Amino acid sequence: MSSTLFTGGVVWTGDGVESDALLVTDGIVRALGAQARHLADGIDCEHVDLDGGFLMPxxxxxxxxxxxGGLESVGPRVRGCxxxxxxxxxxxxxxxxxxxxEWIVGASYDGSLAPGGLFDARWLDAAVPDRPVVLRAWDYHTLWCNTAAIERAGITPDTPDPVLGEIPHRPDGSVLGTLREWGATDLVMNVMPPRDEAQRIAALGTAADYYLARGVTWVQDAWVEPGDVATYVExxxxxxxRMRFNLALYADPRHFDSQIEQFAASRSAVEDAGSPLLTAQTVKFFADGVVENETGALLAPYCSGLHSHSGGAERRDSGENLGMQNWEGDSLAEAARRVDELGLQIHIHAIGDAAVRQALDAIEYVLSCNGSRDRRPVIAHVQLVDETDIGRFAALGVIPNMQPLWAQMDALMTVLTIPRLGEERADRxxxxxxxxxxxxxxxxxxxxxxxxxxxxxxIAVATSRRTTDGQPEGGWTPHEIVPIDRALSSYTSAVAYQAFAENAWGRITLGSDADFVWLGRDPRAVPALELPALPIRATYLRGEPAYTATT
Structure with missing residues (x-):
């Protein structure tokens, strides 16, 4: 039996309770406070001095x-450019x-570096004229390709915009080199050679290194295709x-009828792998695209004059452009119902207010058809939601999984987003x-x-709505600031609830797994803009250090 006693700092349980001591035995929380000290006196126990730090889930x-994310380290490093x-x-x-x-493949470039997010193939041709080059944008909904890649994909000036995709052109009608959304990006992705499997497995190790150094022990992989399932299983x-993963199996409206048959098999393959660190209990839907390339689905049109080329499902010309709804009519609701019947969790990407409403309608339909059960559906991003739909999340038991880092006035917001939404709508x-x-x-x-x-x-942005240089003073839309305790819970116990794991991790309670992060200081006493620099001293997975700071 292996035991560890943590003392010398604050133990924040996530339940509104604090302690000054914690005993872990065989990877499980055994006792807190005085009882932890008492039990530790009678056993062979390792002692960890928190040195005035903060131990939390x-x-x-x-x-x-x-x-x-792990694969980004394999190709050209363009993220910091x-x-x-x-x-x-x-x-x-x-x-x-x-x-x-044979192919140069990299990610992920800043889409705000070219007007309208439109990048020209000829710029890459100047660097590599004789081999295909394919770069993903930060949003992962967009590719920038050189001419060789466009030619390999068979894309010509006469190629029509595919379903759920867009191929922008130059004024002379030639193909520009930027491809938007799956229908277009798949034209290139389908002719690219697959990555070596050993390289892909190593990428999961790179991702674990990244996450564990930042205090994360569980992650929802929110876009998993059959080949990815095989990589995780292997x-x-x-x-x-080296950390916990849950797989969300990708649902494509173009191929859903054949995919639905694969979902149960993928879940079984993961279960057969027998790893306590791997589950596959979720299906991921894309209701729309992103605002930055005007494929996020809106209830009212995008601001006119910014986007002269349109394509894809339910897409309109500039001035009447409502974005792209990937699932037409009631097809999202029907697909969600079928997924729910398999006992799998629904996870829907919805950026625009029309997509959020469609996602809520789909989940409401699932409840009406399949009855009550503990299903915990998720709508991810929720960038823009109509006021009349705010209360529907709680009423339908829907978890809004939001990305707090995006709620700031950075270049992506000021250059690409606000001009497309307009000031009034952007402030919502x-x-x-x-x-x-x-x-x-x-x-x-x-x-x-x-x-x-x-x-x-x-968390720094959630609790301030400010950029790293402190702009704007007082925060952008400060009425949407989240208190620090709630922000911490949204990244711990709330995610555990989303993962159906609230009894295993996400809080420090008797009998829970000893999944902890040891911070150098109490984050509740640190100014918001200083939170990113707060030291991560160690990350524990079931009581064992999965990451330890070297200094």
Whole structure:
């Protein structure tokens, strides 16, 4: 029997209770406070001095893409580039250093670096003219390709916009090089050679390194296709998983009837792998796209004059453009009903207010058809929600999983988002406090690698609505600021509830798993803008240190 006694700091349980001591035995919380000290006196026990720090439940990430995040380290490093020229230079250096790679594949560039988020293939041609180059944007809904990649995909000036996709053109009618949404991006992705499986399994290790160093021990992979399931299963069989993952199986409206037959098989394959760190209990739907490329579905049109090329399902010309609803008519509701009948959790990406309403309507339909049960449906992002729909989350038992880091006036917001929504509508984005006050079970996620996967980065914005340089003073839409205790809970116990794991982790209670993060200071006493720099001293998974700071 192995035991550890934590003392010398604050133990925050997440239940409104604090303690000064915690005893863990065989990976399970055994006692708190005086009883922990008393029991530790009579056993062989390791002692950990918290050195005035703060021990709390480890964070969970309720919506992210860890496999994609891990794979970003494999290709050209373009995420930190601050201009198109820097991206092109990074691609050129990578291509020169990897002359044997048939395709140059990387992620993820800043979509605000070109007007309207439209990037030209010829810019990449200057770096690599003789091999395909494919880069993903930060939003992961957009590709930037060179001419060789466009040609390999068979895309010509005469290629029509595919269903659920858009192929922008230059004024002379030639293909620009930016592809938007799945119908268009799949044209290239389908002809790319697959990544080596060993490389993909290693990417899960890279993702674990990233997350554990930031205090995260569970993550919802919110976009998993059959090949990804196989990668996770093989990693589990090799003992290569070092944190908890739940897989959300991707539902594609173009292929759903064949996919539904695969979902149960994928869940069974994960169960057969027999890893306590891996589950597959969720199905992911995309109700719409993103505001930045005008594919987020809105109740009222985008501001006119910004977007001259349209395509995809239920898409209208500039001035009457309501964005893209990926599931037409009642097809989302019917698909959600069928998924629910399998006992799988519904997880719907919904950015625009029309998509949020469609997602809520679908879940309401599921309840009316399939009756009452503990299903915990999730709507992710909820960037824009109509006032009349706020109360429906709690009424329907829907968990809004929101990305707090996005609720700030950064370049993405000021350059791409606000011009498309207009000031009045833009100020109704990310209504986290309103949803929480309505009784909804507000949970947080990062959408990493779309944005930072560090919970403290997101919590800093949730509790201030300010950028890293403190703008604006007092916070953007400050009435939507979330108190620090609630922000911490939204990244811990609320995510555990989303994961059907509230009795296992997310709180420090007797009998729960010892999944902790040890912070250098009490985050409740740290100014919001200083939270991202708060030291993570250690992360524990079932009582064992999964990450320990070197300094």
């Amino acid at each position: 480890s964070f969970g990430d309720g919506h992210a893409h860890p496999l994609y 601050g201009s198109v020229d820097e991206i092109v230079a990074a691609v050129k250096v990578y291509a020169e250093e990897h002359p044997d790679e 990693a589990a069989r090799q003992g290569a998983l 984005q990310y209504q986290m406090h309103s949803l929480n006050s309505s009784g909804a079970a507000l949970a947080f996620g990062s959408d990493w690698p779309v944005s930072s996967g560090a919970p403290l980065d997101g």
